[in-house]
Amino acid sequence: MRVDGKRVAIVGATGAVGTEMISVLHRRAFPLSGLELFASERSAERKLDTPFGTLTVKPFTLEAAQACDVVLLAVSGDFAKKHARALGEKGAVVIDNSSAFRYDPDVPLVVPEINGRLARGQRLIANPNCTTAVLVMALNPLYAAFGLEKVIVSSYQATSGAGAAAVEELKRETANWLAGREVGHEHFVHPIPFNVIPHIDTFQDNGYTREEMKVVWETRKILDVPNLPVSCTAVRIPTIRAHAEAVTIETAKPVDPAVARQILSEAPGVRLIDDPAANAYPMPLTASGAYDVEVGRIRQNLIFGERGLDFFVCGDQLLKGAALNAVQIAEVAAA
Amino acid sequence: MRVDGKRVAIVGATGAVGTEMISVLHRRAFPLSGLELFASERSAERKLDTPFGTLTVKPFTLEAAQACDVVLLAVSGDFAKKHARALGEKGAVVIDNSSAFRYDPDVPLVVPEINGRLARGQRLIANPNCTTAVLVMALNPLYAAFGLEKVIVSSYQATSGAGAAAVEELKRETANWLAGREVGHEHFVHPIPFNVIPHIDTFQDNGYTREEMKVVWETRKILDVPNLPVSCTAVRIPTIRAHAEAVTIETAKPVDPAVARQILSEAPGVRLIDDPAANAYPMPLTASGAYDVEVGRIRQNLIFGERGLDFFVCGDQLLKGAALNAVQIAEVAAA
Numbered sequence: 001m002r003v004d005g006k007r008v009a010i011v012g013a014t015g016a017v018g019t020e021m022i023s024v025l026h027r028r029a030f031p032l033s034g035l036e037l038f039a040s041e042r043s044a045e046r047k048l049d050t051p052f053g054t055l056t057v058k059p060f061t062l063e064a065a066q067a068c069d070v071v072l073l074a075v076s077g078d079f080a081k082k083h084a085r086a087l088g089e090k091g092a093v094v095i096d097n098s099s100a101f102r103y104d105p106d107v108p109l110v111v112p113e114i115n116g117r118l119a120r121g122q123r124l125i126a127n128p129n130c131t132t133a134v135l136v137m138a139l140n141p142l143y144a145a146f147g148l149e150k151v152i153v154s155s156y157q158a159t160s161g162a163g164a165a166a167v168e169e170l171k172r173e174t175a176n177w178l179a180g181r182e183v184g185h186e187h188f189v190h191p192i193p194f195n196v197i198p199h200i201d202t203f204q205d206n207g208y209t210r211e212e213m214k215v216v217w218e219t220r221k222i223l224d225v226p227n228l229p230v231s232c233t234a235v236r237i238p239t240i241r242a243h244a245e246a247v248t249i250e251t252a253k254p255v256d257p258a259v260a261r262q263i264l265s266e267a268p269g270v271r272l273i274d275d276p277a278a279n280a281y282p283m284p285l286t287a288s289g290a291y292d293v294e295v296g297r298i299r300q301n302l303i304f305g306e307r308g309l310d311f312f313v314c315g316d317q318l319l320k321g322a323a324l325n326a327v328q329i330a331e332v333a334a335a
Numbered sequence: 336m337r338v339d340g341k342r343v344a345i346v347g348a349t350g351a352v353g354t355e356m357i358s359v360l361h362r363r364a365f366p367l368s369g370l371e372l373f374a375s376e377r378s379a380e381r382k383l384d385t386p387f388g389t390l391t392v393k394p395f396t397l398e399a400a401q402a403c404d405v406v407l408l409a410v411s412g413d414f415a416k417k418h419a420r421a422l423g424e425k426g427a428v429v430i431d432n433s434s435a436f437r438y439d440p441d442v443p444l445v446v447p448e449i450n451g452r453l454a455r456g457q458r459l460i461a462n463p464n465c466t467t468a469v470l471v472m473a474l475n476p477l478y479a480a481f482g483l484e485k486v487i488v489s490s491y492q493a494t495s496g497a498g499a500a501a502v503e504e505l506k507r508e509t510a511n512w513l514a515g516r517e518v519g520h521e522h523f524v525h526p527i528p529f530n531v532i533p534h535i536d537t538f539q540d541n542g543y544t545r546e547e548m549k550v551v552w553e554t555r556k557i558l559d560v561p562n563l564p565v566s567c568t569a570v571r572i573p574t575i576r577a578h579a580e581a582v583t584i585e586t587a588k589p590v591d592p593a594v595a596r597q598i599l600s601e602a603p604g605v606r607l608i609d610d611p612a613a614n615a616y617p618m619p620l621t622a623s624g625a626y627d628v629e630v631g632r633i634r635q636n637l638i639f640g641e642r643g644l645d646f647f648v649c650g651d652q653l654l655k656g657a658a659l660n661a662v663q664i665a666e667v668a669a670a
Contacts, residue, residue, distance in 0.1 A: 150638050152583055154581040156491070156531050178510050190620060194505075194573065194575045195574065195619050196572070196574060196618055197618060198617070199611070206635065207632070208637070230638070231638050233489070233581035235491065235581065237491065237573075238572075238573055239531060239572075246489040246533070248566060276534070276538040276542070279525070283530055284530050297533050297568070302564065302565065303485050310566060312533045312568065314531070
C-alpha cells in the first residue's frame with residue numbers, strides 16, 4: 001500500500017469477476033493506499049485469501065464505498081442502477097461492469113487501448129460486455145487500417161461468463177455425466193456437459209438474444225461507428241474460461257492477410273498466434289489467465305475476396321472482458 | 336433377412352460410422368438378404384453384438400465384398416481410392432463415406448432429400464462430409480424458396496467426428512482434468528477437455544483447413560451451384576456427438592423469417608425447433624441419436640436486412656452426416 005496511492009473499493013468482491021479484480025490490482029501493482037471489499041449480506045464478514053493477505057469482506061454501505069477514490073462494481077445491473085451515480089457523488093470514480101449504463105450517451109464505454117481518452121475526468125465509466133471486449137481488441141486495429149463494412153461473429157463462450165457457480169455446475173455435472181449419474185442444471189437453462197446452448201441472456205423481439213445485441217450495440221459505441229453493420233450468434237459451450245469467436249469482416253479497403261497479421265502483431269493487448277504449420281492458433285487452453293487477447297487463423301475470406309478477412313479470437317473474458325479492463329480504466333481515470 | 340432382399344457389405348464395420356450403419360439398416364428395416372461385416376486385420380474375427388444378433392467381423396477381401404449387392408465403405412480415403420472402383424466391377428453399388436471421390440465430376444455426391452435422383456443406376460456414389468450434410472439439409476429448402484447469394488458458417492463439431500477413439504479420449508481426459516491429473520492428447524492436436532480447437536483436417540495454402548473447404552466444395556456440388564459464395568470456420572469443441580453450426584445467409588429474394596420457418600417445418604429430414612419463449616432451439620443434447628437435422632434460432636440478419644437470415648442447425652453427424660445418409664442412398668440406388 002502506498003501513502004500517495006488510491007483507495008479502491010470492489011463491490012461484489014467474492015464473485016468470479018470481483019476476485020479477478022483483486023488479483024489484477026496486485027499483478028499490475030496498481031498504486032493502492034487501501035482496498036475495501038464489499039459483498040452482499042450473504043457473503044459479508046467472509047475472510048478472503050488475496051495476494052494482499054487475508055482480507056475481510058464487508059457488507060456494502062453507500063457511505064463506506066463513497067469514501068474511496070475508485071469504486072469497481074462487479075454486481076448486477078439493478079444494483080448498479082440503484083447505486084452507481086450516488087457512489088460518485090463524493091468524488092469517487094465509479095467503473096461499472098454491468099450493462100446498466102453502457103448505452104447511456106453520457107457514459108463512456110471504454111476499452112483503454114481503443115478509447116481510453118474518454119475515461120479521463122469521468123465519474124462513471126462503463127466496462128463493456130465480455131464478448132465485445134475480446135472482439136474489439138482485434139477489430140479496432142483492422143478498422144483503423146482498412147475500415148469496416150460488415151462484421152459477422154459466432155461465439156464460443158465459456159461457463160465462467162455466467163459466474164463462479166456456473167463453472168461449478170459444469171464441473172459437477174460433467175463428473176455426474178461421466179459416472180453415469182443423472183445430470184442436472186440450475187444456472188443454465190439446459191444441461192451444459194457435452195452440450196451447446198445457443199442462448200445467452202434473454203431473447204429480444206428481433207429473435208436475437210440480448211447478449212448478441214450487446215455485441216452489436218457495444219462494438220458500434222466503442223469503435224464510434226453508430227451504424228456499423230454487425231451481427232452475432234452467441235453460444236454457450238462447455239469450457240471453463242476464455243471466450244472464442246469466429247469472425248468474418250468485410251473491409252472498406254483491400255486487406256492483405258500478411259499486412260493484417262503485421263498490424264495485429266503490433267497492437268497493444270493483442271497476441272498474434274497464427275502459425276498453422278506449428279498448430280498454433282487461439283484457444284481457451286492458452287488464452288485462459290492471459291491478459292492479451294489471442295488472434296489467429298487470419299485468412300482472406302472466400303466471399304468478400306480482397307476486401308474480406310476471416311479470423312479467430314480468444315480472450316479471457318474474466319480478464320480483458322471484465323476485471324483487467326476495469327482496472328485498466330481505473331489506471332487511466334484515476335491518473 | 337428377406338429372400339428378395341439385398342446382400343449388404345459394410346467395410347469398416349467396427350468404427351464409429353460402421354457400427355451406426357448396422358444400427359440404421361436395422362432401424363429402417365432395409366430389405367436385407369445378407370449382411371457381411373468387414374474390417375482391418377486388427378479388428379477381424381471380432382464378434383460384434385448387433386440388432387441382427389452376434390455377427391463375426393471378417394478380414395476384408397475384394398472377392399467377398401464384390402459378391403454383395405451394396406457395399407458401404409466406412410474407411411479411409413486411401414482405402415476407398417484403392418478398392419472402390421474394383422468393388423463395383425461385379426455389379427455392386429458402392430457408397431463411399433470418405434472424401435476420395437466427392438470432387439470427381441463423374442461421381443454423384445448425394446443427400447437423398449436434395450439430389451437422390453443422381454444415385455439411381457450408379458455404381459459408385461459419394462457420401463458427403465458430415466458438417467456439409469447437416470448444413471445443406473437446412474440450406475436447400477431455403478435455396479429453393481429464396482435463392483442464395485452468400486453462406487457464412489461457423490461450426491461447433493463433436494469429437495465423434497474424429498472417430499470412436501477420439502470420443503474415448505474426450506471422456507478419459509476430461510475425467511483426468513476433473514481429478515487434477517495430467518491431461519494428455521493423442522487423437523487431437525491439443526488437449527480437448529474444456530478447450531476449443533479451430534483446426535480440423537489439414538491446413539490448405541489459402542489458410543482454410545480442408546474441413547472448411549469441404550463445406551465450400553460440397554455445398555456447391557450438392558446444391559449444384561458451382562460458384563456459390565461460401566465460407567466456413569470449422570471448430571472442434573468438447574461434445575460427444577451432433578455437430579452444431581451458426582449460419583448467416585444472404586438470399587436472392589427477400590426472406591421473411593416466418594415463411595422460412597414454415598418452409599423448414601415442412602422439409603423432409605428437418606425438425607424445426609424454434610421457440611425461444613420455451614427455450615427451444617437446436618442442441619447436441621436433443622439432436623444426438625436423432626435422424627432429423629434440427630433447425631432454429633431463425634431471425635432476420637441485421638446486416639443483410641430483408642435478404643438476410645441467421646439460423647442455427649444441429650444434426651447427428653454420425654447419422655445424417657454419415658451412416659443414415661449412406662443407407663438412404665442405398666435405398667435409392669439399390670431400389
